[in-house]
Amino acid sequence: xxxxxxxxxxxxxxxxxxxxxxxxxxxxxxxxxxxxxxxxxxxxxxxxxxxxxxxxxxxxxxxxxxxxxxxxxxxxxxxxxxxxxxxxxxxxxxxxxxxxxxxxxxxxxxxxxxxxxxxxxxxxxxxxxxxxxxxxxxxxxxxxxxxxxxxxxxxxxxxxxxxxxxxxxxxxxxxxxxxxxx
Amino acid sequence: xxxxxxxxxxxxxxxxxxxxxxxxxxxxxxxxxxxxxxxxxxxxxxxxxxxxxxxxxxxxxxxxxxxxxxxxxxxxxxxxxxxxxxxxxxxxxxxxxxxxxxxxxxxxxxxxxxxxxxxxxxxxxxxxxxxxxxxxxxxxxxxxxxxxxxxxxxxxxxxxxxxxxxxxxxxxxxxxxxxxxxxxxxxxxxxxxxxxxxxxxxxxxxxxxxxxxxxxxxxxxxxxxxxxxxxxxxxxxxxxxxxxxxxxxxxxxxxxxxxxxxxxxxxxxxxxxxxxxxxxxxxxxxxxxxxxxxxxxxxxxxx
Numbered sequence: 001x002x003x004x005x006x007x008x009x010x011x012x013x014x015x016x017x018x019x020x021x022x023x024x025x026x027x028x029x030x031x032x033x034x035x036x037x038x039x040x041x042x043x044x045x046x047x048x049x050x051x052x053x054x055x056x057x058x059x060x061x062x063x064x065x066x067x068x069x070x071x072x073x074x075x076x077x078x079x080x081x082x083x084x085x086x087x088x089x090x091x092x093x094x095x096x097x098x099x100x101x102x103x104x105x106x107x108x109x110x111x112x113x114x115x116x117x118x119x120x121x122x123x124x125x126x127x128x129x130x131x132x133x134x135x136x137x138x139x140x141x142x143x144x145x146x147x148x149x150x151x152x153x154x155x156x157x158x159x160x161x162x163x164x165x166x167x168x169x170x171x172x173x174x175x176x177x178x179x180x181x182x
Numbered sequence: 183x184x185x186x187x188x189x190x191x192x193x194x195x196x197x198x199x200x201x202x203x204x205x206x207x208x209x210x211x212x213x214x215x216x217x218x219x220x221x222x223x224x225x226x227x228x229x230x231x232x233x234x235x236x237x238x239x240x241x242x243x244x245x246x247x248x249x250x251x252x253x254x255x256x257x258x259x260x261x262x263x264x265x266x267x268x269x270x271x272x273x274x275x276x277x278x279x280x281x282x283x284x285x286x287x288x289x290x291x292x293x294x295x296x297x298x299x300x301x302x303x304x305x306x307x308x309x310x311x312x313x314x315x316x317x318x319x320x321x322x323x324x325x326x327x328x329x330x331x332x333x334x335x336x337x338x339x340x341x342x343x344x345x346x347x348x349x350x351x352x353x354x355x356x357x358x359x360x361x362x363x364x365x366x367x368x369x370x371x372x373x374x375x376x377x378x379x380x381x382x383x384x385x386x387x388x389x390x391x392x393x394x395x396x397x398x399x400x401x402x403x404x405x406x407x408x409x410x411x412x413x414x415x416x417x418x419x420x421x422x423x424x425x426x427x428x429x430x431x432x433x434x435x436x437x438x439x440x441x442x443x444x445x446x447x448x449x450x451x452x453x454x455x456x457x458x459x460x461x462x463x464x465x466x467x468x469x470x471x472x473x474x475x476x477x478x479x480x481x482x483x484x485x
Contacts, residue, residue: 027214050213052205061205067218067308074239074279075433075473082222083394088356091218096206159395162432 022055022105024141024178031064033149033172040165042076044069051176053141058099060115060143062174065092084156085122093121095128103134110135115145121154132174141178146171220305223315223353224361226435226471227274227282227299229387230401230424231446234361235317235351237301238276241477246272246286248446248469255462263466270446288446295447297321297345305353319347323449340371345448347385359389365403367452376416381405383452389428399426399437403451415453422455437469 029049035042046069051062066087071077081087097117111134119128132145150169151158158166224234227244238244252266260266272286272295280301287294303316323343329335344367351361363385372379387401401424407415426439442457443450444465457463 023208025212027212048214048216050209052209054205059205061209063206063209063213065213065216065218068216072477073475074242074477075475078221086394087218094206094209159431165432 023181024053024055025181026051026176026178029062029174029176031172031174033069033170035167035170037165037167042071042166042170044071044077044080046070049174049176051143051178052181053099053143053178055103055105055141058101058103060095060097060099060117062095062176063092064094066090084158090121090123093119095119095130097128097130099134103136105136105141108136108138119149121149122156124154126153139180143174143176143178145174148172215308217306217310218308220307220315220353223305223351223359224389224399225397225428225430226437226469227284228437228469228471229361229389229399230426230437230439230441230469231422231443231451232363232385232387232401232403232448233299233317233319233347233349234387235301235315235349237280237282237299237317238274238473239475239477240276240279241475242276243474243476244274244284245472245474246270246274246469248272248467250290250441250444250446250465250467252465253444253457253462254464254466268444268446286447290445290450292326293323293445293447293449294326295321295323295449299349305351314350314352316351317349319345319349321345321347321448323447335371343367343369343449343453345452347448357391361385361387363387363403365448365452367448369449369453373454374416374418376413377419377453378412378414381414381453385451395430397428399428399439400424401426405452418456419453420455420458422451423459433473435469435471437471439467439469440464441467 027050028047029051030047031049032043032045046064048068049062049064053060066085067081069080071080095117097115100114100116101111103111113134114129114131116129118125130145130147132143135142148169149172224236227236227238228234248270250268252260252263254262256263268290270286270288272284274282274284276282282299285296297319299317299319301317303312303314305315306312325341335341345365347363347365349361349363351359353359365383365385367381367383368379383403383405385403390398392398403422405415405421407417420442422441422443424439424441426437429436442459442463443455445451445454
């Protein structure tokens with residue numbers, strides 16, 4: 001009697017395994033941030049962001065290596081690493097969350113999505129609900145998401161001397177083109 | 183049948199719950215590490231008076247004003263040295279991210295100095311590991327004091343001094359950076375018969391970060407005074423020891439220091455330091471460094 005269950009059980013494992021491996025991934029995602037004040041504009045771009053989406057669970061994770069943010073102004077880049085983000089102490093910024101809407105990943109089109117999860121930056125985790133757009137195409141998912149970050153929320157201190165040069169809230173823009181993970 | 187369905191349910195849930203925790207871990211495992219270059223080994227292109235391995239960023243200009251007052255043991259009439267002062271004005275420009283060129287003029291002995299600093303190796307971790315930063319320095323100095331009876335220049339070539347240095351530094355974690363600077367100094371004209379034209383020296387320096395924007399710097403140049411029975415440097419000249427405190431504010435770096443060396447360039451640091459810390463021949467001084475960017479693309483915004 002036990003034997004009757006073995007073959008179906010094994011088959012189920014294979015089927016379940018198929019459902020698990022719907023992963024879309026990229027290591028060339030782009031994240032930029034921007035701060036505008038009357039005195040100074042700060043902008044940086046990171047073109048080596050890793051992002052992953054599991055289409056069977058609608059979960060998404062993003063991992064950014066902070067040293068890969070490049071500023072056109074080298075002195076700003078040095079201050080970002082040494083004084084603000086303190087990249088030696090906090091080498092990565094991450095987001096881990098779940099897309100709230102039900103998406104048909106087989107149907108092409110652009111969908112407005114909301115990802116709810118945890119954004120970790122400078123060692124501080126914040127619960128965030130981020131709005132974005134997900135474009136489904138054959139063998140490619142494109143995720144575009146813009147959001148604001150309040151520096152104080154992640155304990156990034158701005159010294160009083162430069163307070164007029166750095167906005168309290170920065171605009172972060174993300175663009176990831178994900179392809180199926182082999 | 184119920185048992186069958188139960189087993190079905192269990193096998194599905196076990197594989198799905200595995201997927202939930204793994205997503206960020208998956209990225210942690212897969213993401214290729216980038217090259218992380220050690221930045222700001224020192225806050226400025228000088229440790230105190232002598233060079234550090236830092237070069238100026240490409241298309242950036244570093245304007246330096248260096249001030250050295252008189253000796254603390256000059257007494258209260260001279261306001262403990264504040265009445266006397268030497269100044270150096272200098273400009274350093276980053277041609278590429280490896281090569282910096284600079285010019286300066288010292289009021290002390292009316293000496294012009296000019297140099298090129300080339301960063302050969304850059305300390306990095308991550309995708310590419312390099313344990314040290316190495317830079318090469320080639321400098322020359324011209325003494326433009328008018329020829330005097332007691333200090334005569336017979337021709338203009340006698341006014342020249344040359345210096346070559348290999349700067350080797352390593353940033354140890356966030357707080358400590360150390361540098362070794364083997365140097366060769368060649369002066370066409372020497373002060374006394376006990377001075378050799380060519381001096382060999384070993385500079386040692388370090389920076390100890392106190393807070394994110396302040397640090398404590400030390401610098402010492404050791405020069406052997408004789409070799410193989412030949413006197414290299416007259417005993418009136420001593421090894422230079424400097425102790426300083428750096429404060430960084432936005433685009434400026436302020437360096438406040440005490441040193442036994444009156445002069446601010448290698449010519450004096452290595453060859454002609456007359457003061458002795460024990461005697462109170464301590465000169466108070468400060469450097470101000472301001473970096474300007476001439477990089478048009480620095481105005482570009484990633485919108």
